[in-house]
Amino acid sequence: MPDYTVYSTDSGRIRPSDKQGTGEPVRKSDGIVRIMRDRKQRGGKTVTMITGVPVSENELVTLAQQLKKSCGSGGTVKDGVIEIQGDHCDKLQTKLIELGYKVKRAGG
Secondary structure, eight states: OOSSOOEETTTEEOOOSOSSOSSOOOOOOOSEEEEEEEOTTTTTOOEEEEEOOOSOHHHHHHHHHHHHHHHTOOEEEETTEEEEESOOHHHHHHHHHHTTOEEEEOOO
């Protein structure tokens, strides 16, 4: 008999978050990290967004800290997307390639 909830009347069938049992799912990705510049809904301020990093949430926060430090800028992690304040696309692309990720520029 499983020691976790299998079904809930509120949300239906409940599945374990991952197969390893670590309790933290790894985001699905095609293996390509995408970097884009964005200014929408930010009062004209430029933000560099990094999506598609195939790591867990904790590792994503650690990576974001490394990237912010290399740019000398602030930022955050929202819904699996790293946001770095300012236009740092080239610098971040170089850093992510050094870390072993396959990187593409996205957007305009």
